[in-house]
Amino acid sequence: MTVSRTVELEGHIIDSGTMARCFGAVMDLGGEFDVEAFEVGRHKHAESYCRMAVSAESEADLRAILHELNQNGATVADPRDATLEAAPADQVVPIDFYSTTNHPTEVRVDGEWIPVENVEMDCALVVSRAEDEADEVRVRTRVLNAIEESDLVVTGETGIRVDPPERPRGKGSAFGFMQGGVSSERPSKSLIEEIADEMRDVAESDGNVLVVCGPAIVHAGGREALADLVREGYIDALSAGNGFAVHDIERDLYGTSLGVDTETLEHPRKGHKHHIYTISEIGRAGGIEAAVDAGIVDSGVMYECVANDVPYVLAGSIRDDGPLPDTITDSIEAQDAIREQAQQADLVLMLSTLLHSVAVGNCLPSTTKTVCVDINPATVTQLLDRGSAQAIGMVTDIGTFLPMLAEELLEDEV
Template sequence: MFTLPNYTTPDFSEPFFINAPSVRTMPAPMDGVVPENFYATTIFPEYFKIHNTWQLMRESRMDCVVVIKDDHPAAVEFRNVKKGDAVVVGRHEDGGNGVYVDHFAFNKKQNETDNFSFRTSNSRETAYSRDYDRLYELLEFERDHGYLLWVLGPAVTFDQDSRNAMTKLIENGYVDALFAGNALATHDLESHFFNTALGQDIYSKENKSMGHYHHIETINRARSCETLENLVETYKIEDGIVSACIKNKIPMVLAGSIRDDGPLPSVYADVYQAQDALRVHTRKATTVICLATQLHTIATGNMTPSYQVVDGIIRPVYFYTVDISEFVVNKLKDRGSLSSRSFITNIQDFVVNLQRRLATPKDGHFNK
């Protein structure tokens, strides 16, 4: 049975914290511009001393500035700063300038081992049996108590079994929001119409004659219906990821890119609108699972803190990256999201393994 680790709040009754000054702010000189020596956020729990009281920033995101609003700290993207906002300045994180970063939140003491040991990080040679078991337990816990955000690359839809497995995970309550690009939704819908993805049969992997038309034919049908909801209704689509999300009212954030065909209706063409839409969900996410999509994984990781406050309890955010490439799963760590965990495996097999092992709810209801 999965249980959340306990978080111990720093002891702000210690003399150092009592004697520390309150945060210092300066007004933003203009929209989208902040004062010199601004403080930038991390992924860790951050406390700000305001009117002699230490406050946790409840909704964080790395690489933002901190604006004091109504005597509370808020992480704000540079582009969203308004002239006159009270921006926190000073770059110490040890409490000496009214800012304290709890870098070691949720870290447990390691079991005593020899100083030298093999295979201390994940690689293509890693055995993942225990990692899978932990993930099964976590997802069953999160289905009832958390907020599960999935970040999907189109490879999930390139195989019949993984597409079906992802659909069942959505239907069984293991997905609360989905982030992807135009391709994921396009090829999922192409699979419905033609049983192909990029013109290749999703079961036999046989390339179909004129199959290169299939995805753009799919996009054209979708655009003629103006919305994905109308498309599902018009063509009575009962299978696949897009249909499952729509019928189960699971929000999808589809972000466009320069190389997109079409794109589908509801795809965000403006990257900052897509970022704002995604942040609605990273603010709530308690577990994030990213499958075979390097850029979307990095984007999500950079927007997701290492903690959330749920019902007044500070808890960790679990972040998984899954890819066949060691480079891809390690890339996120290079970009600052140090709390990510990785599976180096074929993502079609990964999704099928999850779906086969996770319980199906008995009554179809979840305790969200």
């Protein structure tokens, strides 16, 4: 005996491939579908509509299909309120809890659709009511290690609707959803101009630009350009690892990055020890800010962050030497700090760092404009594969990209 439910799709479902993905998901999971209504938008800005009955051999199979359809923006017709179950213990979610996407999401509670706050992928959804206002309902994402006993967690697929960003007909900017992709042949100058325009718009609207930095910025000669962008107010927050900060400060103290003179490419005597000497000097001063205040550090990206009150998060790893006193060595604490940065960002520049790009990407909603630049196309590809489909990718040398971006942004200020 088969079981079935009716689902609906609405929007630019043809151009974005949403309808085809939903059809494929039903068949791949062993179900069947019957299109009951289909209305095609008749001009490039018009939306389309599809209603279909989805059937499967069992309730379990149907739930799996509905879950996949939900992730792609389909909603169950005649929706009911979401199912809520209390968490049985701290850091434990109920069986069949709803695992989030990074797309805008709403949850139906008491007959009303409530927008989910702080959208993030791979989280649970927790419903709460304000203690001082009994009628106010909030739905927030929460990572599993932050779940507390008795939290009301959304389970199943009922009463949830997801709104993936869509691509309408016609050409848009490079920031149009799913229009970026990865290409080493993309005309970089025109794309850099678009990125610069977006950064200007964010700055003019008092938005937030987050830059995610890898040590290659220093090695490849992009450090000064990035420092200029921080000083001129185009960067509002910085996320990096211990390595980036060490090499940036090493360049200031010793003129080297990982022991190599970044201008002559020579290896000074004892240059291989410069990074550990740098950590020692900053530790002796009491941290990066203290070193800047004492005049020990007087140039570079970290210097400009301190001098211009640009907040930064340095997340540690098992590979770190030292690390610097400013580096967060507790991984959960570092995740929370990165998550706070990501939730405030309107535009994110991910520059030559695979691990940090993926970490920050995991915390971003799909509506946050994202640029990923790396000489290795696998870095951008892995970011997209992890779900950050809103990212546009440039496969190029970071030492070429950053000076071009700085020139484009600062040319009118010279």
